[in-house]
Every structure is written in structure tokens, then in C-alpha cells.
Amino acid sequence: MPRRGLRSASGASAAALALLVLVPILVLLSAWHQQQWETWQHLLDTVLWRLVGNTLFLMVGVTVGVLLLGVSLAWCVATLDFPGRRWLEWALFLPMAMPAYVLAFVMVDLLDYAGPIQTQLRHWWSDFPGFSARHPLWVVVTLSLVLYPYVYMLARLAFQAQGRAVLEQARILGDGPVRAFFKVALPMARPGIAAGLALALMETLADFGAVSVFNFDTFTTAIYKSWYGLFNLQAAAQLASLLLLFVLVALWLERRGRRRARFSELGGRKVMRVRPRGAWLITLLAFAVLFMAFVLPVSRLLYWVVETRLDGVDARFLNLVWRTFLLGAMSAGLVLVLASWLAWVKRHQSSPGVSVAAQLATLGYALPGSVLAVGIMVSFSAVESRLNAWGLPVALVGGLAALVLAYVVRFMAVAFGPVENALQQVRPGLVDAARTLGASSSDVGRRVYLPMMLPGLLTALLLVGIDVMKEMPATLLLRPFGWDTLAVRIYELTAEGEWERAAAPSLTLVLLGLLPVVLLTRRR
Known part of the structure; x- marks a missing residue:
């Protein structure tokens, strides 16, 4: 009976993760119940x-x-x-x-x-x-x-x-x-x-x-x-x-x-x-693409940083870096825990319902950040209004929870792939051998699962962290007051045409983004 209850709880948790993706979508569809004829007429005409x-x-x-x-x-x-x-x-x-x-x-x-x-x-x-x-x-x-x-x-x-x-x-x-x-x-x-x-x-x-x-x-x-x-x-x-x-x-x-x-x-x-002529032509074309996509923009950013003599790299900039890193680390840690649990449930409780829940839970990467932001904001507004009507003054809109939830839904698939692949490396025979030798469940997790899954877990953590730090639409729409990030600062500066001042935060994001790229190329 306890085992059956555990399986039911595991299936329910997988379904709950799937609901995180479905709720914003359903909320967006329900928005058509409130007609916005004047706004839509303006949009149609313009x-x-x-x-x-x-x-x-x-x-x-x-x-x-x-x-x-x-x-x-x-x-x-x-x-x-x-x-x-x-x-x-x-x-x-x-x-x-x-x-x-x-x-x-x-x-x-x-x-x-x-x-x-x-x-x-x-x-x-x-x-x-x-x-x-x-x-x-x-x-x-x-x-x-x-x-x-x-x-x-x-x-x-x-x-x-x-x-x-x-x-x-x-x-x-x-x-x-x-x-x-x-x-x-x-x-x-x-x-x-x-x-x-x-x-x-x-x-x-x-x-x-x-x-x-x-x-x-x-x-x-x-x-x-x-x-x-x-x-x-x-x-x-x-x-x-x-x-x-x-x-x-x-x-x-x-x-x-x-x-x-x-x-x-x-x-x-x-x-x-x-042939030598064709070979050098291929090299030239490949380097031209690399030059346009990476070498030239990085060189331009470095030029601006040197020309401005690190103008703008002050206490506010360091605060932006700290908030960006904090959001990335916090969200990546939460996503890694949820993705690991989902992969664990999918492996140890194979059923059509769990498989469907896993597919829905990892569908969030297909949703643009702006779509998620609107769906989450409408959902939180409705919940907050209902709680306030019941005499519970809870402030959900404008809080950090909405932004972190958007990150979780959007980047669950990014972490789930490496975690599931890492979990597949642990063959059931190894676990059975460890139990035969008298290892407890905690020993199996600490001495078998964790060492073999560690590269995949670190890859997932790094990939999600970098994606969160670079994400702009959801951050721009859902960030709490005073929680600007490097991406938001880049948007504000470029909107005003201040390219030189945007160089330092941009170069910082590029350097951070190199970490998972180097890791992926080395693993491949």
C-alpha cells in the first residue's frame, strides 16, 4: 500500500509539472471571452x-x-x-x-x-x-x-x-x-x-x-x-x-x-x-561565417569597452551582474531539481500518463517568453483578485515568483534532456549489484547515481543558468521593481541608441555564454 501510494504521488507530481505549461496556454485562450473590439479595430486598421x-x-x-x-x-x-x-x-x-x-x-x-x-x-x-x-x-x-x-x-x-x-x-x-x-x-x-x-x-x-x-x-x-x-x-x-x-x-x-x-x-x-583551390574556398567561406557571427561583434564590443575606458562599470553594473547571476543560479537550481524528479518518475514509473505528462512538461521551450509572461501575469492577477476577495491580502503580481515560474516553464526541456540522458547511463544491473552487496537506498544514490549522473547534471545546470541570464522578453515583462538584469540593461541602452555603454554588459553575457558552448563541444 505505501508503494502504491508513492507511485500515485509520483504520477501526480508529473501531472502537476505538466499543468505548469498548460495553465498559461489555457489562460491565454480564455482571454478571448473578454472582447476588446476597440483595441482590435485599432490593430486591424494599423x-x-x-x-x-x-x-x-x-x-x-x-x-x-x-x-x-x-x-x-x-x-x-x-x-x-x-x-x-x-x-x-x-x-x-x-x-x-x-x-x-x-x-x-x-x-x-x-x-x-x-x-x-x-x-x-x-x-x-x-x-x-x-x-x-x-x-x-x-x-x-x-x-x-x-x-x-x-x-x-x-x-x-x-x-x-x-x-x-x-x-x-x-x-x-x-x-x-x-x-x-x-x-x-x-x-x-x-x-x-x-x-x-x-x-x-x-x-x-x-x-x-x-x-x-x-x-x-x-x-x-x-x-x-x-x-x-x-x-x-x-x-x-x-x-x-x-x-x-x-x-x-x-x-x-x-x-x-x-x-x-x-x-x-x-x-x-x-x-x-x-582539390586545393576548392579546399581553401571552403575554409574562406566557413571563416567568413564565423567572422560575421562571432569574431566581428566581439571585436566591436571590445573596442567600445576599451574606448569608453570601462565607462558604466560601476557599483550599479556590478549589482546588475549579481542580480543576473542570482536569478540564473536560483532558477537553474530549481529547474534542475524538478527536471531530475521528472526524469526519475518517468524511468521508474513507466505508464502512458507519465509519458504524456513528461512531454507536456517539456513543451514550455516552444513557448516564447512573451507568451509565457502574459499567461502567467493573467493567471496571477486572477488568483490575487480571488484571494483578496476572500480577505487574504496576498501580493502575487510584480513578485519574483512569477518571473521564476516563467523560467521554470520555459527551460524545463533544456535541463530534462541532459538529465534523462545521464540517468540512462545508470544501468539497472549496477543498481541491483549495489543492493546485493548490502548498499542502502541512500548509498546507491550517493555512490552510484550521483557520480555517473554528475556530468549531465552539471551540463543541465550550466545550460539553464546561461539561458536564464540571456532571456529578455519574460524578464522585461515580469521583473519585479529593482530587479533589472544585464539583458534588461542592454535593452534600455540600445533603445536609446547608446551602443558604447551597452558594450560592457553585452560582452559580459557573451563571455558567460561561452561556458556551455565550450562544454558542449568538448563533450561532443
Whole structure:
């Protein structure tokens, strides 16, 4: 009976974690019960169709950009031999450490009319007509440079698993190199490419900082303006529910792309030689991508930090760093505990209900931070009003709990993957052997589970911590008074065009983001 009760409690806890994701979604859908005709008429007459068009343009453009960069670079690194391949193989992961909003304001500064690029072009060509630094294509380029590593990482693994034998068999059947790639290698790598593309599209839909820098209105900027500009939380909730439609479309495309597809490992990792001219051209193209996505923005940030002589690095800046670190550590610790418990329940209580609960609990990563922020704020407002009506003066809105809850829901999937993989490394035979030797449950956990799972636990903790510290939309909308972070400070400074002063907090976030990237590349 106690064992059955424990299993019931474990299943209930998994269901409770699933509810953390479902409640904000249901609250957003329920917002349509309160009609906002005047607000919607204003949106229809002014920006709504432009928001839809801009969002679709961004999704299509980023899809093309990350596929071109990610798949081509992955193919070259995995199958071809060219100068610098060994160090470019891991260096091409570095743009993952670059927040999109940081690269965005660096790009605007470099491409602006008074920026170094157009100034030099006018010096070379007196009749140079100039161009707009905030053209929508630059938004696509910026997001593609930051997000291509998602496709590159998974496509590279898929190409490496295929081995050289696949292409050799296609060549024997009369296919040329290009035709063999499109007919054999690319279809076999489709599951990894689809998964990486889905992650890139989720980040694109969730982006707020980069599109704000380029003054490119999407649903995320409209949600913020409805909340803080029109002071209409219900309209923001309805806009957030429309953004969910785009998220669901991206998820459906990802599932469709991987339907009836499986990874196959058919050969060892061998690379093919390339003619010297072609090999150096591949090196040049790969380094050009790395230069634009990481080397150039970091160099520009360093230049600004040195030029301003660390202006702004004072007690307030150190306080921002401390709050950012505290939020990241606190949220990452909580997420790690919940993800570990969910993985434990899923392993030791295999049932359809627990499996579904685990899938729902890890769905939060697909929800943009602005959507979560609105859903949580509406939920907390309703609960607070009901408690106040019952004579319980509890203040939930504007507290730290709402922000931490948004982090937990959003980044549960980030921690669950490494924790579940680490838990799978502990084979049941090891646990049975330890119990046969007389080890207690605490001894098994301390001497078997913990040592074997420690690398995965540390990876999950680090990944979630960095993601929390870089997260902007939810932090901007839900932060309590006096709880500004580095991301919020970057947004405030870039909104005023103070690129130089935003360099120090931006460079700090980039350096922090390098930690999980280096860890991931070393483990791979």
C-alpha cells in the first residue's frame, strides 16, 4: 500500500509539472471571452496585417538562412578535408554564445549611414547611394547568423553517422557528388535537420530584442506595446494566443519533417579530399561565417569597452551582474531539481500518463517568453483578485515568483534532456549489484547515481543558468521593481541608441555564454 501510494504521488507530481505549461496556454485562450473590439479595430486598421506579414517573412527568411548555413557547413565539416577543418569544427559553435539582440545592435552600428562600412564605401565611391541599416533583410541575416548552429550541430552528427560508404555506393550507381548529396545524404539527415530547424524557428518567434533594435514589428513587440503602451493586458493575451498559432505550425512542421524517418549509422567517420583551390574556398567561406557571427561583434564590443575606458562599470553594473547571476543560479537550481524528479518518475514509473505528462512538461521551450509572461501575469492577477476577495491580502503580481515560474516553464526541456540522458547511463544491473552487496537506498544514490549522473547534471545546470541570464522578453515583462538584469540593461541602452555603454554588459553575457558552448563541444 505505501508503494502504491508513492507511485500515485509520483504520477501526480508529473501531472502537476505538466499543468505548469498548460495553465498559461489555457489562460491565454480564455482571454478571448473578454472582447476588446476597440483595441482590435485599432490593430486591424494599423499594424495587425503588418505583424502577420513580418512574422511570416521572418520565419521563411530564417528558415532559408539557417538551412543554407547550417547544412552546408555541417556537410563540409563532416565529409570534406580542408585547411582548418579541425578547429573550425568546434569554432562554428561559438555563435551560440552570442545573444541575438547583441549582434543586432552591433550590426546596426556597423551598417548605419555614419557607420564604418558605409563611410568607407563613400570614401572609395563618392556617388555611393547608401542603404538602410534597418532593412528587414538584415534582421533575417542577424538571426540566421546566431541560430544556424542549431541546424549545424544536429546535421553534422547526422552526416558523420552516415559515413563515406553511403556516398561511395551512390557514386558506383552513377550519381555525381552533388546528386548523391541531394538524393542520399540529405534525405538521411532530414530528422536532425528538421529538429535543428524547429529550435531555430522557436527562437525566431520568441525573439524580442533583435527585432526591437531593427524597429521590425512582430507579435512579440506588439505584445510588449499592448501591455506597456496601451496598458491592455487582455489585448496582449489575445495577441500572445495568435503567436501560439505560429509556434504550433513550427512544431507541426518539425514533426512532419521527422515522420517515418530515423537516424542511421552506416559507417565510420572518413573525410574526402578536395582539390586545393576548392579546399581553401571552403575554409574562406566557413571563416567568413564565423567572422560575421562571432569574431566581428566581439571585436566591436571590445573596442567600445576599451574606448569608453570601462565607462558604466560601476557599483550599479556590478549589482546588475549579481542580480543576473542570482536569478540564473536560483532558477537553474530549481529547474534542475524538478527536471531530475521528472526524469526519475518517468524511468521508474513507466505508464502512458507519465509519458504524456513528461512531454507536456517539456513543451514550455516552444513557448516564447512573451507568451509565457502574459499567461502567467493573467493567471496571477486572477488568483490575487480571488484571494483578496476572500480577505487574504496576498501580493502575487510584480513578485519574483512569477518571473521564476516563467523560467521554470520555459527551460524545463533544456535541463530534462541532459538529465534523462545521464540517468540512462545508470544501468539497472549496477543498481541491483549495489543492493546485493548490502548498499542502502541512500548509498546507491550517493555512490552510484550521483557520480555517473554528475556530468549531465552539471551540463543541465550550466545550460539553464546561461539561458536564464540571456532571456529578455519574460524578464522585461515580469521583473519585479529593482530587479533589472544585464539583458534588461542592454535593452534600455540600445533603445536609446547608446551602443558604447551597452558594450560592457553585452560582452559580459557573451563571455558567460561561452561556458556551455565550450562544454558542449568538448563533450561532443
